[in-house]
Each structure stands twice: as C-alpha cells, then as structure tokens.
Amino acid sequence: MTIKIPEPVRKQALESIQRYASANLDEDLSELAADMLLDFFIEDIGPAIYNQAVADVQERLQARVMEVDAEVYADEFQYWPRMARKRGA
Structure with a gap:
C-alpha cells in the first residue's frame, strides 16, 4: 500500500523538514532535497508508523465491541x- 498525504500537509511537512535541518543540522535544504527526504521517510519509515x-x-475498536453487549443488552x-413484583407490591 502506498501512503499518500494531501498536498497541503505535504507542503507543511516540507517546510518543517527544511526548518528542522536549518535549526538542528546547520543545513539549509532546498525544496528538492526536503522533498526527496520526505519521500524516503514516507516510503521507508511510513509503513511502520501506519x-x-x-x-x-x-x-480500540475491539475494546468498544466488547462493551456493546453491556450497553445494549436486554x-x-x-x-x-x-x-410478580407488581402483584407483590
């Protein structure tokens, strides 16, 4: 499965990568370099996170399914x- 992110999110990710490289690596990455790095992260590391x-x-869903019987049980x-309770009362 290919992981795709929406264009606005991708743009923010590229800006964040460039900012991180500048602030922490003393490296100014071009947009192309940041794009290639993002593609690498998505392809190689993304599936593990996904x-x-x-x-x-x-x-979480299995836990919720286990609760369904308690919520809707009759x-x-x-x-x-x-x-019998009515008659005894």
Missing part, C-alpha cells in the same frame, strides 16, 4: 418476573 496506527485503532423473559 501499521502501528492501524493496530492501535484495531485494539434481559430476556422479564414479563412474568415483572408481573
């Missing part, structure tokens, strides 16, 4: 016990 995010979502065959 897969972890998918695993986190799956875990006791069965309650008519007669309810009638």
